[in-house]
Amino acid sequence: MLVLLPPSEGKASSGRGAPLKPQSLSLPALTDAREAVLDELVELCAADEEKAREVLGLSEGLRGEVAKNAELRTAGARPAGEIYTGVLYDALDLASLEPAAKRRAARSLLVFSGLWGAVRVTDRIPSYRCSMGVRLPGLGALGAYWRTPMVAAMPEAAGDGLVLDLRSAAYAAAWKPKGEVAGRTATVRVLHAPTRKVVSHFNKATKGRIVRSLLSAGVAPAGPAELVEALRDLGYEVEAQAPAKAGQAWALDVLVEEIH
Numbered sequence: 001m002l003v004l005l006p007p008s009e010g011k012a013s014s015g016r017g018a019p020l021k022p023q024s025l026s027l028p029a030l031t032d033a034r035e036a037v038l039d040e041l042v043e044l045c046a047a048d049e050e051k052a053r054e055v056l057g058l059s060e061g062l063r064g065e066v067a068k069n070a071e072l073r074t075a076g077a078r079p080a081g082e083i084y085t086g087v088l089y090d091a092l093d094l095a096s097l098e099p100a101a102k103r104r105a106a107r108s109l110l111v112f113s114g115l116w117g118a119v120r121v122t123d124r125i126p127s128y129r130c131s132m133g134v135r136l137p138g139l140g141a142l143g144a145y146w147r148t149p150m151v152a153a154m155p156e157a158a159g160d161g162l163v164l165d166l167r168s169a170a171y172a173a174a175w176k177p178k179g180e181v182a183g184r185t186a187t188v189r190v191l192h193a194p195t196r197k198v199v200s201h202f203n204k205a206t207k208g209r210i211v212r213s214l215l216s217a218g219v220a221p222a223g224p225a226e227l228v229e230a231l232r233d234l235g236y237e238v239e240a241q242a243p244a245k246a247g248q249a250w251a252l253d254v255l256v257e258e259i260h
Contacts, residue, residue, distance in 0.1 A: 001220055002157060003164045003211055004118075005111045006171045008086030014068075014126040017076040024124070026110075029153035030117040033146065037115055038072060040138050041130055045069035056134055065129035072126050080111055081121030087201055088166075091208025094121060101215040109211070110157060112171040114142045117149060118157075132170045143173035150175035162186065162221050164214075165249065166207045177249060185249040186224040193237070193255040206256055210236065224250035 022034055045052040045066045052058075052066045068075070081094045094105055106122045114132040119125060135141045154175050163177060163185040177185040188210070190203040213234045221227040228240045237255040 001108050001162045001164060001214075002159065003109050003214075004167050004171075005088070005109060005211070006166070006168045007111050007113050008084045008089055009131065010085050011083050011127045011129075012078070012085050014076040014083075015078050017078050017124065019074050020072065020077045020124070020126055025116065026120040026123050027118055027153045027157060029156075030149050033149040034116055037130070037136070037139060037142070037145070040136050041069055041115065041128075042072050044136070055136065056129060057131070058129065062129070069128055069130065072128055075126035077124040077126050079121060080119045080123050080125050081105070081109075083125055083127055084111060084121075087204040088208040091205045092212050093208075097212070097215060100218065104215045104218065108215075112167055112174060117146050117153070117174070132174060143170060146174040155181060162223050162227055164188070164211075164227065166211070179247055182247050182249050183243065184223050186227055186252050187249050188252045188254060190254045190256060193257050202256060206254060210254065224252070228252065 022031060022038065025031070025034065044055060049063070049066050052069070053063060056065070056069075058065055094102065097105060106120065109121045110118050111121065112118045112132070113130075114134055115128050115130040116123075116125060130142070132143050132146075139145050154177075158177070158181050161184070163181060165172065165177070165185055165187045176182075188207065189198055190206040191197065192199055192202070210231065213236075214230065217230075217234060219230045219234075221230045224240070224242075228238050231238045231252075231254070239253040239255065241251040243250060
């Protein structure tokens with residue numbers, strides 16, 4: 001099973017670990033593309049703080065993020081699972097998982113990123129600020145930029161098992177499963193059952209809980225239909241829509257009674 005996650009906008013500090021080694025990151029087919037984004041981002045943030053703040057869409061209160069980006073090559077690095085914070089990652093709570101569940105997380109979780117393309121939670125990265133919605137002056141819109149390198153990297157990462165896609169729309173734009181891979185992909189919405197509406201906060205929190213439940217239970221669904229049954233066994237109320245034709249993903253709605 002491969003689980004595709006969005007990153008968090010807020011991130012923990014880099015700490016005092018050894019600096020980034022781009023060649024050590026997972027999905028080596030993305031290395032050259034990562035280096036190109038990293039070079040432009042560091043140069044932009046080191047040269048012109050105001051322009052960088054505008055490009056990155058940062059408020060005055062987030063001015064310090066520009067200086068942080070300028071030091072990405074020398075900043076300390078930590079496992080991505082420790083860098084990403086926020087609602088989804090608080091609910092997932094990787095640090096408190098049992099050892100076997102942590103090993104499953106290392107194998108199955110892939111976090112999409114405007115800067116790195118995608119990383120495993122065990123990949124060591126510095127704290128940064130660069131969303132997939134950013135348009136860099138030289139490389140252009142990152143959502144479009146990443147599509148070509150992702151075509152080379154993602155089929156191998158997806159393997160021959162289930163792909164559980166929990167990304168937000170901005171990050172889903174960087175890679176869309178196609179063909180046979182799409183047929184074993186499941187996308188998930190979380191709906192407030194009484195209103196049938198998506199609400200951002202509990203949508204993220206519930207997705208974090210779903211991933212934690214699957215990792216903790218040690219279940220490995222072979223495909224979307226098996227995932228539906230596994231989630232129901234774990235106590236989730238799930239409605240599933242199988243694809244109307246080949247080359248499309250399954251659509252799953254997880255219904256939640258309370259917003260929390």
